[in-house]
Amino acid sequence: MLAHVDVNSAYVSFERVFNPALEAVPTVVLSNNDGMVVAASREAKALGLDLGRPWFELRPHAQRLGVTALSSNYELYGDMSRRFHAILSRFTPELEVYSIDEAFLRVSPRIARDPDAMTALGRDIKDTLRRLIGVPVCVGIAETRTLAKLANRSAKKIAAFDGVCVWPATRPEWRQQLMSRLPVSEVWGIASRLERRLVAMGISSIADLAAADPVRIRKAFNVVVMRTALELRGVPSIVAEEDRTGHKEQLIVSRSFSEKITTRDGMRQALSIYAQQAATRLVRHRQVAKLLTAFAGTSHYAEQRSFPSVLVKLPAPTADPVELTRAAHRLLPLIEDGGRYARAGLMLTDLRPAEVSQPLDLFRFAHEESRIAELIDKVQRKEGRDLLGLGYGGMRPGPSWQMKREMLTPRATTHWDELATVRA
Amino acid sequence: MLALSPRPVDEPTMLMLQASPVAVACGFPSPAQDYYDGPIDLTEMLVDDQEATFIVRASGHSMTEAGISDGDELLVDRSKRPRDGDVVVAVLDGQLTIKRLQISADRVLLKSESSEHPDIVVPELSELVIWGVATFSIHHLRRP
Numbered sequence: 029m030l031a032h033v034d035v036n037s038a039y040v041s042f043e044r045v046f047n048p049a050l051e052a053v054p055t056v057v058l059s060n061n062d063g064m065v066v067a068a069s070r071e072a073k074a075l076g077l078d079l080g081r082p083w084f085e086l087r088p089h090a091q092r093l094g095v096t097a098l099s100s101n102y103e104l105y106g107d108m109s110r111r112f113h114a115i116l117s118r119f120t121p122e123l124e125v126y127s128i129d130e131a132f133l134r135v136s137p138r139i140a141r142d143p144d145a146m147t148a149l150g151r152d153i154k155d156t157l158r159r160l161i162g163v164p165v166c167v168g169i170a171e172t173r174t175l176a177k178l179a180n181r182s183a184k185k186i187a188a189f190d191g192v193c194v195w196p197a198t199r200p201e202w203r204q205q206l207m208s209r210l211p212v213s214e215v216w217g218i219a220s221r222l223e224r225r226l227v228a229m230g231i232s233s234i235a236d237l238a239a240a241d242p243v244r245i246r247k248a249f250n251v252v253v254m255r256t257a258l259e260l261r262g263v264p265s266i267v268a269e270e271d272r273t274g275h276k277e278q279l280i281v282s283r284s285f286s287e288k289i290t291t292r293d294g295m296r297q298a299l300s301i302y303a304q305q306a307a308t309r310l311v312r313h314r315q316v317a318k319l320l321t322a323f324a325g326t327s328h329y330a331e332q333r334s335f336p337s338v339l340v341k342l343p344a345p346t347a348d349p350v351e352l353t354r355a356a357h358r359l360l361p362l363i364e365d366g367g368r369y370a371r372a373g374l375m376l377t378d379l380r381p382a383e384v385s386q387p388l389d390l391f392r393f394a395h396e397e398s399r400i401a402e403l404i405d406k407v408q409r410k411e412g413r414d415l416l417g418l419g420y421g422g423m424r425p426g427p428s429w430q431m432k433r434e435m436l437t438p439r440a441t442t443h444w445d446e447l448a449t450v451r452a
Numbered sequence: 453m454l455a456l457s458p459r460p461v462d463e464p465t466m467l468m469l470q471a472s473p474v475a476v477a478c479g480f481p482s483p484a485q486d487y488y489d490g491p492i493d494l495t496e497m498l499v500d501d502q503e504a505t506f507i508v509r510a511s512g513h514s515m516t517e518a519g520i521s522d523g524d525e526l527l528v529d530r531s532k533r534p535r536d537g538d539v540v541v542a543v544l545d546g547q548l549t550i551k552r553l554q555i556s557a558d559r560v561l562l563k564s565e566s567s568e569h570p571d572i573v574v575p576e577l578s579e580l581v582i583w584g585v586a587t588f589s590i591h592h593l594r595r596p
Contacts, residue, residue: 048581049546111503160504160530162583441506450541450548452512452520 029140029169029196031133032176033116033153036164036184038129039067042108043098045162046440046448054095058083061286062099062434099433107441111161119153132173143197150192170195173266174259177216178234182206207235207260217256222249234260279317281306282373288326289369292360295324299356302374307349308405310376316345318378320352322359327370334369336362345380349404352376498588504531506584508541508548514569515539515550520589526550528584543581544572550586 035041039057044050054071058064064082075093077086083097090097109128117123122134133153139145150167157165168180175195183193195203213223215234229248231237237245238260246254255265281302289295299322310317323337340355356374363369438446499505510524518539520526526541534540536555541548542562551562551572560574574580 046548047546048543048548048583051546114503160501162530440508447507447509447525448548449511450508450526450550451544452510452515452522452550 029135029137029146029171030173030176031120031135031150031153031167031169032173032180033131033133033157033165033167034180035112035129035157036166037067037069038109038163039100039105040069040072041163042105043101043437045108046104047437050096054093055098056086056095057098057100058435059100060283062097063284066100097435099436101433101437101439103439103442104437108161108163112157112163115157115160116153118156119149132176135169143194146194147192147197150194154191165191167192168195169193171262172259172264174216174256175262178207178214178260181214204235207238208233210234212237215256215260217252222253225249279306279309279315279376279379280373281309282323282371282375284371285369289324289372290366292363292365295363295369295372296357296360298372299359299374300353302372303353303356304349304404306374306376307347307352308408310347310379310382311402311405314382315379316347316382317352317376318342318345318380319376320355321375321377322356322372323375324359324363324369324372326368330368330370332367334364334367338362345378347382349400498527499529500587501529501531504584505529505587510550510589514564514566515552516566518552518565518589519591520550520565520586521591524592525590526586527588527590529587530584532585532587534582534585539586541583541586543583548583553582 040050040055043055043057052071053069054075054077055069056065056072056077057067059066062083065077065079065086068077068079072095075095077093077095086095086097089095105128112129113123113125113131116131116133120133120135124132124134126132135146135149139149146169150169153167154165157163166180166183168176168178168183169192170176170179179193179195183189183191186193210233211223212218212226212231212234213220215237218226218237225248226232226237231240237257240257242254242257245257258265285298289298306317318341320340320342321337322340323335325335326333336359338358340358342351342355346352352374359372438448440446440448495502506528508526508528510520510526511522513522520539528541532538534553536553538553539550540553540562541550542553543549544562549562552565554561554563560577560580562572562574564571
């Protein structure tokens with residue numbers, strides 16, 4: 029039995045903890061460079077402010093509608109997310125972090141036998157998170173991940189559940205009715221593209237998919253859709269996507285620039301900083317990478333479109349910022365002075381745990397020996413990101429490509445100078 | 453002058469003395485070594501629930517007699533149940549406000565700790581939102 033827990037309008041809820049005046053105010057949070065809406069409060073959604081709407085379109089109406097817009101405060105969300113997952117882990121020996129604001133918890137067999145105990149657990153999780161970190165969450169509990177997600181959706185949409193829906197505790201007729209009413213696209217993992225093909229096969233509701241012959245589904249689509257169909261019948265078929273240590277298959281550091289980069293030197297600096305950020309993240313996850321892809325691109329609408337990229341095989345698996353920077357700079361010969369680049373990034377793949385891949389001494393890098401990445405990480409954590417960096421990445425930004433965050437709230441839980449103020 | 457220095461000149465000043473956890477190569481090992489468990493960790497001493505504790509900064513002078521001056525940092529533990537007499541962060545008109553909570557049979561009061569600031573009477577206990585209980589004040593004794 030699994031519980032799925034997620035934070036309601038997570039980014040907005042995290043902001044409201046430190047600014048209670050935003051409670052009940054329609055609030056949206058914008059993406060990188062204040063580009064578009066990535067989170068909207070219930071009140072904002074009721075005004076028709078949907079996710080994905082570009083901010084420049086909304087800005088003229090925001091004031092009239094009484095909407096508050098905020099830049100993404102990633103430091104704050106990251107720290108609140110860490111607290112969220114740490115508190116959830118108190119409720120289970122097996123926590124599966126699914127995203128910044130979502131997780132699956134294994135429910136102990138003793139509790140799973142008793143619907144009342146499961147409801148009590150769900151309430152306890154919800155109340156504890158509200159009390160300890162001040163955020164509203166919903167909880168769905170069911171036999172499979174797919175059903176737990178569906179239960180969570182019900183907990184959110186149907187007021188009578190009051191935020192906690194225990195699937196096995198609901199009436200079978202109600203479940204059947206709900207699944208017949210909801211389109212198949214409401215199921216976790218069924219994209220709208222798939223939906224069209226399913227409908228063509230006569231599968232339009234969730235109930236249709238649950239009743240469909242799994243073999244036929246596998247033949248018509250693939251094993252993933254078949255697993256989803258099985259999960260809807262209560263047969264656990266989907267395993268954890270990522271192991272619980274936070275190790276990932278790949279690591280991407282990429283941004284769009286607030287102003288276009290038009291020179292090779294500008295690009296050199298951007299790549300240097302990304303290489304350093306990537307190194308820091310690898311060190312934190314105790315991982316090393318074998319492959320690095322560096323890429324850049326103009327806007328798709330630019331007159332001279334260009335999307336250069338290079339794949340660099342690193343001499344040995346590494347997290348060394350010097351090596352990663354050097355590899356990232358292999359993109360530079362492909363960058364044209366005068367090109368108008370809107371975006372660049374690095375992708376590290378073929379990741380492995382740092383401890384098992386001890387390269388032969390022959391392949392050890394001098395900088396690795398001196399543990400320069402850890403040093404930079406330490407200094408940056410203590411003194412701030414801009415104080416120390418490597419080579420071009422260490423230059424203080426005047427550059428225009430630093431992220432634009434005009435409506436940024438204080439980073440209240442990670443920066444001593446930006447603590448929340450209480451009136452005394 | 454380029455005289456050779458016998459020790460590095462840039463050695464950082466350490467305010468905390470640390471015993472070496474490594475055995476000394478010659479002579480008798482220090483008897484203190486067996487008793488060394490690391491320096492005092494303030495977080496461990498002052499914070500009961502790390503995930504539920506937030507650091508905030510006071511602004512204003514209404515709590516000076518409780519030892520909270522303008523600019524002091526406060527540890528606020530949201531896991532603690534507010535009791536009569538606690539210094540709490542309450543939400544008043546959408547703002548985080550620090551006051552002393554006074555609960556008596558007939559009324560609830562958010563008390564200032566300064567003669568120049570009025571107390572706030574809470575008409576309905578159910579309408580009072582307590583954000584967290586302040587557990588420690590980091591009172592700055594020496595201003596920069």
